[in-house]
Amino acid sequence: MDDEHIKDEFQRMKLTAAVERARGFISQYEEGLAFYRRQLEDTRYELGRLDERLGGGQAA
Numbered sequence: 344m345d346d347e348h349i350k351d352e353f354q355r356m357k358l359t360a361a362v363e364r365a366r367g368f369i370s371q372y373e374e375g376l377a378f379y380r381r382q383l384e385d386t387r388y389e390l391g392r393l394d395e396r397l398g399g400g401q402a403a
Contacts, residue, residue: 393399
């Protein structure tokens with residue numbers, strides 16, 4: 344193997360690791376978004392129920 348081939352192999356390993364790291368960050372971000380969206384919807388639902396019981400009708 345020549346030096347250029349070895350450099351290319353290491354560069355490929357470095358880029359592959361960077362792609363995997365980015366995919367991990369994106370996955371965590373999307374999971375966080377899904378969690379907070381569910382939490383937001385659950386909270387809005389509960390607010391609606393409380394508004395009904397209080398005779399309000401104010402939208403959140």
